[in-house]
Structures are given as C-alpha cells and as structure tokens.
Amino acid sequence: MSDGKDESFGGxxxxxxxxxxxxxxxxxxxxxxxxERNGRDQSKNKNRDRLKRFAERLxxxxxxxxxxxxxxxxxxxxxxDVCGEELTAQTRYRLCAECTEQLPRVGEHVxxxxxxxxxxxxxxxxxCQYEESAFLKNRSPLVYDGxxxxxxxxxxxxxKKYIAQTLGAMMADEYLKRGMHAEIAxxxxxxxxxxxxxxxxxxxxxxxxxADRLKLPLLPALVKTKDTASQKxxxxxxxxxxxxxAFTCTYIQVKGRKVLLIDDVFTTGATxxxxxxxxxxxGAREVCVLTAAVTKRKxxxxxxxxxxxx
Ligand SMILES: [Zn+2]
Ligand SMILES: [Zn+2]
Numbered sequence: 001m002s003d004g005k006d007e008s009f010g011g012x013x014x015x016x017x018x019x020x021x022x023x024x025x026x027x028x029x030x031x032x033x034x035x036e037r038n039g040r041d042q043s044k045n046k047n048r049d050r051l052k053r054f055a056e057r058l059x060x061x062x063x064x065x066x067x068x069x070x071x072x073x074x075x076x077x078x079x080x081d082v083c084g085e086e087l088t089a090q091t092r093y094r095l096c097a098e099c100t101e102q103l104p105r106v107g108e109h110v111x112x113x114x115x116x117x118x119x120x121x122x123x124x125x126x127x128c129q130y131e132e133s134a135f136l137k138n139r140s141p142l143v144y145d146g147x148x149x150x151x152x153x154x155x156x157x158x159x160k161k162y163i164a165q166t167l168g169a170m171m172a173d174e175y176l177k178r179g180m181h182a183e184i185a186x187x188x189x190x191x192x193x194x195x196x197x198x199x200x201x202x203x204x205x206x207x208x209x210x211a212d213r214l215k216l217p218l219l220p221a222l223v224k225t226k227d228t229a230s231q232k233x234x235x236x237x238x239x240x241x242x243x244x245x246a247f248t249c250t251y252i253q254v255k256g257r258k259v260l261l262i263d264d265v266f267t268t269g270a271t272x273x274x275x276x277x278x279x280x281x282x283g284a285r286e287v288c289v290l291t292a293a294v295t296k297r298k299x300x301x302x303x304x305x306x307x308x309x310x
Contacts, residue, residue: 081166082151093166103151104143106174106294114269115139116297125297127236127269134276138266138289141174148293156202156264164202167292168209171262175214180288182260184253185211186221188275193227206292207262216260221251221282222275239270247278255283266291 078087080096082103087096095103106117113128115138142148155163188203195201211218226246234242259279266272266289276287 081154081160081163082147093169095166099147103147104145106140106143110139111297113137114266114294114297115291116266116294117143118297127297131236131269133269134273134280135261135269135287135289138269138272138291138294139174139178139180140266140291140294141170142293144265144267144293144295152264152293156198159199161200161205164205164209167264168206168213171206171290171292172210172213175210175260175290180260180290181258182216182288183257184221185214185216185218185260185262186254186275186279187218188261188263188271189220189222189224189247191224191227194224203263206264210260210262210290219251219253221249221254221259222247222278223250236268236270239268240273243270243274247275249278249282249284251282254279256285258286258288259284261287261289263289263291264293266294 078094079085080087080099081094082099083096085096085098087094091097091100093100106115109118109121110116111118111125111128112123113133113136114125116125116127118125142152144152151163151167154160155167185207187201187207190198190201190203207218210216224247228242228246261272261275261279263271263275272289272291276284276289279287
C-alpha cells in the first residue's frame with residue numbers, strides 16, 4: 001500500500017509529535033498507545049484482507065455457479081445442425097436463427113395426398129391427380145431444397161446421426177399440426193447390405209425420435225427383401241418398378257391398425273407406395289406417411305411416348 005494513510009503506520013505521525021517533549025512515562029505511554037493502535041490497525045487490515053479474499057472467492061464461486069447454470073440451459077458445445085455456429089440461446093430445434101429463417105418449410109397450402117406445397121388453390125399436385133397411392137397421405141415439415149437438403153444430406157450421407165433429433169422434433173410437430181392420427185409407427189427398412197454400407201438406417205433413427213415424442217409403439221413391421229439399385233437417377237415409374245415386391249410385412253399387429261410410415265424424403269412416392277402396399281396387404285386399415293422433407297413438384301413435360309412425365 002502506498003497511500004499516505006498506510007505509510008504513517010509505525011512512522012512519524014501526529015500522535016508521536018504530540019507526545020514528543022513530555023516525560024519518560026508519557027513517552028512510554030505514547031509508545032504503548034501507538035503499539036496498541038498499530039496492533040489494532042494491523043488486525044483491522046488483516047480482517048479487511050481476509051474479507052477481500054473471501055469476497056473474491058465468493059465472486060469466483062458465484063461466477064462458476066452462474067456459468068454452470070447457463071451451460072445447463074444453453075450448453076456451450078451445442079451448435080446449429082446446419083451451419084455449425086454455436087447456439088447462444090435456447091431454441092426449439094437445434095438451429096441458429098439465420099438457418100431457421102432460411103430453412104424452406106412447407107406452407108399451409110399443400111397437396112392433399114403427397115403434402116407438396118402447391119401454389120394455386122388446387123387440392124392435388126400434378127403427380128397425385130394422375131396417380132393412385134396405397135397410402136392416404138404424406139406430410140413433411142420441410143421442402144427438399146436449399147438448407148433442408150443440406151441438413152438431410154449431412155444426416156443421411158455425412159454420418160451426423162444426431163440430426164435425427166432436430167428432424168424428428170420437426171416431424172412430430174408436423175404430425176400434430178396437421179392433425180394426423182396413427183396407432184403404430186413403422187420404419188422404411190433397408191436390406192442388411194444397404195444398412196451395412198451406410199452404418200445406420202436413417203428412417204429408423206427418425207422413427208425412434210418420433211415414436212418417443214408421440215408415444216407411438218414402433219414396430220419393425222416391414223422387411224426389405226430385395227436389394228434395389230439407387231433410385232436417384234430413375235423416373236417415378238422406374239422407381240416403382242425397381243421397388244416392386246421389395247418390401248414385405250411380417251407383423252400381424254398391423255391388422256386393422258392405422259399405421260404411420262416414417263421415412264426421410266418423399267420424392268416420387270415410390271418407396272412410400274411400395275411399403276404402404278405391403279402394409280395394406282398385411283391388413284393395415286390405413287397408412288399415412290411422415291417424412292422430413294418433400295420435393296417440389298416439377299412442371300409436367302411431354303415425354304417421347306406422348307405421355308405426361310412428372
Ligand atoms: Zn445455422
Ligand atoms: Zn401431390
């Protein structure tokens with residue numbers, strides 16, 4: 001301490017000046033008083049230091065507790081599933097504000113069958129005007145485009161299994177929002193070879209999340225018995241042909257039940273249709289489909305054989 005007050009301790013001060021020039025007894029008394037006062041001041045200083053140290057320790061401890069509390073509410077290692085930015089506030093889905101805003105969502109007006117957004121006042125998209133489906137309807141929270149495509153690619157091909165939580169939460173919300181009702185949930189299965197090559201079945205991960213949230217019993221009702229070529233470059237009809245008899249339903253529990261079929265993306269509907277056919281064949285009363293994203297419907301073009309391709 002370098003302030004004047006502290007420097008005066010043990011040195012020449014006013015009290016000493018006052019006692020200077022008195023008799024010896026007075027001098028001794030002055031010294032004793034001074035020693036006593038010094039002792040008091042020193043112990044006061046010690047107490048003050050102890051209090052200061054205690055306050056500092058308390059401040060550190062409170063800071064630590066506050067951080068622990070904040071971290072419990074908003075864990076620091078939780079990042080946006082799309083862009084990887086750290087999330088600084090609690091969010092309904094694990095997405096930052098920017099990605100939430102940019103995520104293409106299916107609006108209010110959708111095709112009554114496939115759930116694709118349609119802009120006009122029609123009830124059905126072009127696909128569903130021309131095609132019969134074994135399932136009653138599909139509903140998806142997202143349009144398979146932009147950041148939604150990015151998110152699903154990370155989940156499906158990038159090994160980011162944890163994304164099932166975000167997508168599953170969105171799908172469960174969509175199910176409730178659209179007033180869907182099912183008695184059991186079923187997964188779009190993969191063959192052993194397909195699952196081995198990817199390491200996991202993305203539909204199963206989504207189905208686990210959704211069944212938990214909606215309290216639906218989840219059954220491995222379907223089995224994929226035929227390895228099918230990649231569907232990516234096939235047209236709707238080719239996809240349907242590719243998937244013909246690829247699935248069988250082995251569970252008697254589906255009989256008379258309303259089944260919710262869960263998958264990642266609804267593209268042409270060929271997979272959903274093949275699965276729904278197998279479930280209906282096994283006695284399911286009704287099959288509805290819930291997918292994370294639905295592709296936009298394309299404008300119909302005339303194909304070489306004069307038929308309308310979608
Ligand atoms: Zn983000
Ligand atoms: Zn449609």
